Amino acid sequence: MSTTPLRADAQRNLERVLDAAAELFAERGCGVSVDEIARRAGVGHATVFRRFPSKDELISAVVSKQIGELTAYVEAALAEDDAGEAFRSFVWHAAELHARDRGLYEGFSRCGAMQEVAEAKAGLNVLIDQLIERAQKAGAVRKDVSADDVSTLVGTAIRGAHGSADPELWRRYVAVVLDGLGARG
Amino acid sequence: MSTTPLRADAQRNLERVLDAAAELFAERGCGVSVDEIARRAGVGHATVFRRFPSKDELISAVVSKQIGELTAYVEAALAEDDAGEAFRSFVWHAAELHARDRGLYEGFSRCGAMQEVAEAKAGLNVLIDQLIERAQKAGAVRKDVSADDVSTLVGTAIRGAHGSADPELWRRYVAVVLDGLGARG
DNA sequence: CCGTAAGCGGACTATGTCGTCCGTTTTCCA
């Protein structure tokens, strides 16, 4: 667990790699090669593998960071009074993240079983479940859905909208899903 | 265009290849290798490439066949009196096909631009649009959706349910999407 | 300022994939 601090150049390169990976995953999904990530980061690809034993570890690191962002959204939503509005607010924020980041859902499902992601996801789901339960009690969300269901439905719908001619298509899809979840404005 | 009929053994092998491909795509998606398809068909992989110049052509052939099945479903639905019920009926039939066949949506989006698939899809969409328009006039489906939207929403939702512990999860997802589309039972 | 350990990255290996080639086998018709 105790790790000696990285040398300054190594630390800089690590950050560059993470940034480059996040950018490329967002633009083109998790399929981009490690070579390309390394190239954008301005390092050799061996440098990537020195920090991350496998490509999946790199994806996990990037995805875990994003899950942190999602967690912040849920926490903000939980602070709202109106349970239904809180739920919708979170979904729209999460959706916007997915719409901007093609790799997010992909990484989520590809590395969901890896420890780092599994833990982050578990923590996130606890909060989302609170949000859902509250909304359900208020009659604003149907009874038979879980945090995973919401993530999947929103994530896949937006994934389906990617690559369409209409860059705003995902909003209509989210509206449909929200409506189906019983969360009508 | 005019093709001399295949030799008997070639015809038999062609069918075996199509069957094997359909099976494997259904089970594990379009990612399965041509080698594996050939193995299951009991032929060498060169035999596959003799009939289909590329893997995408093979996928297109399989997908086009499935689109035929979908077309039959729409036609049956169009014969129903109740517009809303007709729409729901079609969606459930299509969904069941997607649930059984993991490769269907994948092939759809991967080879949607290839002539064979594009044509089959265009024909199918004309019919689906009739179904939707009728349901919209009856107030049973929201105004802002097209055939492509329905295909995408249903296809992606079910894709998201694949691999879950619950083999019936997709039904709940379809229920949510149908509800969101404004098609409440 | 210098020695050492950490870090670097190009070259390499391993693997899996699509797609081609060509010598051999099989069909089928005259």
Place this chain on the structure above:
DNA sequence: TGGAAAACGGACGACATAGTCCGCTTACGG
């Protein structure tokens, strides 16, 4: 039944990718 055309499939090539190795370079504490 015999021979030409069609079909077959194993061997091969080309390519992309993940991951390893090792000789060279760089940071940094004493």
